[in-house]
Amino acid sequence: MKEIKVGIIGFGTVGAGTAETLLKNKDVLEKRTGVTMRLAKIADLDITSSRGFEVPQGVLTTNVDELIDQCDIVVELVGGTKIAKTFILKALEKGKSVVTANKALLATYGAELFAAAEKTGADLCYEASVAGGIPIIKSLREGLVANRINRIYGIMNGTCNYILTRMENEGADFDTVLKDAQKLGYAEANPSLDIDGFDTAHKAVILASLAYGQWLTLDDVRVEGIRGLSIDEINYANDLGYRIKLLAVIKNNDGTVEVRVAPTLIPQSSLLAQISGVFNGVMVDADTVGQTLFYGRGAGRAATASAVVADIADAALNLAHNCKRRVSPFRPGKQFDMVAPQGENVSRYYLRFQVKDCPGVIASLSAILAKYEISISSLIQREVAPGTASGIVPLVVLTHAAKEHSMLAAIDEIEKLCICAGKAGMLRIEDI
Amino acid sequence: MKEIKVGIIGFGTVGAGTAETLLKNKDVLEKRTGVTMRLAKIADLDITSSRGFEVPQGVLTTNVDELIDQCDIVVELVGGTKIAKTFILKALEKGKSVVTANKALLATYGAELFAAAEKTGADLCYEASVAGGIPIIKSLREGLVANRINRIYGIMNGTCNYILTRMENEGADFDTVLKDAQKLGYAEANPSLDIDGFDTAHKAVILASLAYGQWLTLDDVRVEGIRGLSIDEINYANDLGYRIKLLAVIKNNDGTVEVRVAPTLIPQSSLLAQISGVFNGVMVDADTVGQTLFYGRGAGRAATASAVVADIADAALNLAHNCKRRVSPFRPGKQFDMVAPQGENVSRYYLRFQVKDCPGVIASLSAILAKYEISISSLIQREVAPGTASGIVPLVVLTHAAKEHSMLAAIDEIEKLCICAGKAGMLRIEDI
Known part of the structure; x- marks a missing residue:
């Protein structure tokens, strides 16, 4: 069986989940793919704290360059847009297959990363960057490849959906629920990225870009978060038969693409409105398939690891079958005339x-x-x-x-x- | 751009939808894949009736052998388990990539077809065989490749779900709704395949086989349909907080696999219970990702065509990148000890x-x-x-x-x- 060496940079929550899944489900992965994905290296500044499972000897290192040199697939799980970008570019320059879950990086520097990957014919996979464990990127660009995409609606931030669900169920106000969510670990100490809508916007950039064939940036998205949303709005919406969700809306109206993130009223009777708590859901409405919905955990150690390992398997199959970039990291092919100007939405x-x-x-x-x-x-x-x-x-x-x-x-x-x-x-x- | 020649056998509802989609969305398919999928041939006994769109000259033929010889990808949309099997085996013998939506054939002769494909190194794709336009097969074996599958619950027959939804909403009895469904074209004149559960069972065989790594047959499935289900049961279930769905249940309990299809009470509050009318939904519960759900149209000309064309694109990418069988049509790798004996469920x-x-x-x-x-x-x-x-x-x-x-x-x-x-x-x- 062909063996592919996998290196993980970043031994935090998702890094640990990914390493653990590669070890724990090694047999299943081999049976399903016919390829051995060996966890060869994990790089982190902290290689002594326990992550709750045993790491094979010789795997942990503080040396990222060594990891990149010795592995076939480099998995970036550091996060952020600075050092993570440097690591990815280094790996791509050496023609290594790269897997990342870094939505902020892709939404900001996508075009640059894709160009670097193309230069050396490298793979760059990012299933885990949108909606955690839900295989929405594979579904959108492979499963629904035959479709012109009319609309995508996404509930893609578990923190916000958790807060909104609790506000609605308990009649509690925003600040109270946010504080409790922080105490429970569902929201960060600095919650801005989530509650001000930027995390959802990063994901919307990625989905919209894949749907319509041109890599967009955050500047193309109208972003409003849920900070300070009044419980009154939730109650009035409820009386009128609606539920409020932080919704990413991606639309193509006769060649004008609109991407926005905002707290939005959706009918209580819709399937999307049933998605509660930390769960995510993405509805894709397309010309051939009609309406589809994809639901699951949008974050967390294990769920995100499921998507990261799916990418590792995809990249490993490409290496084993000598067909890197069989599905291009991003293939330009513009399917619209313009992004809707501000105010024209x-x-x-x-x-x-x-x-x-x-x-x-x-x-x-x-x-x-x-x-x-x-x-x-x-x-x-x-x-x-x-x-x-x-x-x-x-x-x-x-x-x-x-x-x-x-x-x-x-x-x-x-x-x-x-x-x-x-x-x-x-x-x-x-x-x- | 590399050109791949596609031939469709069977110009019925799904065949026409597939041909129309290949023609109508040619530009999108090329932009997304970098491959031209040219509709080269369509074979049918009736090549004169209009299917509602213009077929390019020279494409229609009554000669299946000629189609198989001249095309790179052969799409079988004849249905049934006799002549369809002959066509597929002929194509596989010649090493052609085969795409089919034929669940009955796969559930009955899967092992034989996979062996034939392996012999000549041919591709055999069947996304459209389960849950129509929902990319559940790709999601299960690629998107969720990192997971051990605990349970799969599927509402996978639109006819039954339509009948049950109307019975519940209108308080109408089974026979009345069935007759009306037949009048409206939602049920066949001979509805047995649908309402007696066998169509769902075929799909359950395919999902269970992929989930657990051994190709099963209909003999491994306990099948009950909804024929004659009393409106009383629906009402009592409703009173108790449940809804009745024709549910495929696939489970692995400590190495004992259980596959059954039966009208089943599920909690009204569950997302699966919200799936109404002709729509399908498949819930996958797995060790790493947790609970996921995939929803969409399970049948119909366009939705099924969406899945067939996704397979055509997959096979075409494999041909263009010289990596046939990159994802094997079926890779044995048993993940259980035994199928639960009758009565032990x-x-x-x-x-x-x-x-x-x-x-x-x-x-x-x-x-x-x-x-x-x-x-x-x-x-x-x-x-x-x-x-x-x-x-x-x-x-x-x-x-x-x-x-x-x-x-x-x-x-x-x-x-x-x-x-x-x-x-x-x-x-x-x-x-x-």
């Missing part, structure tokens, strides 16, 4: 105003929306509970599809009305 | 008895269950609506896990009691 909207409980409110507000050609699909003003003396009531409006710049201008004008108290809440709606 | 059960409304009923019935070491998890006897004069009431029992032969023996004994009127209803429960 079109979607339905959920608006929540705090208004004075007096005559003429709905008339003034709806006149402004009409002026901007924004059509109302439903409007709810509830009576205030007795004893609430403020005289301020929430007015919730759902609109039909409108352009973002019209919506922002209308809201700006409405907020200036004397009947309006404080900032309006604005969220997008997707009728999946 | 273990599961929870739903039982419905029609009993006389008199003292001692529950005592007699529960004594018999206890004798067979079957433990009751819940029991419901409802009051009869006033005016129902028969004196017969339904008694519904849910049990903890029990062996099938114990359960059958207990039911047999209970049915003989004088308090019992008619046959008992028995269904399995899976706590997903």
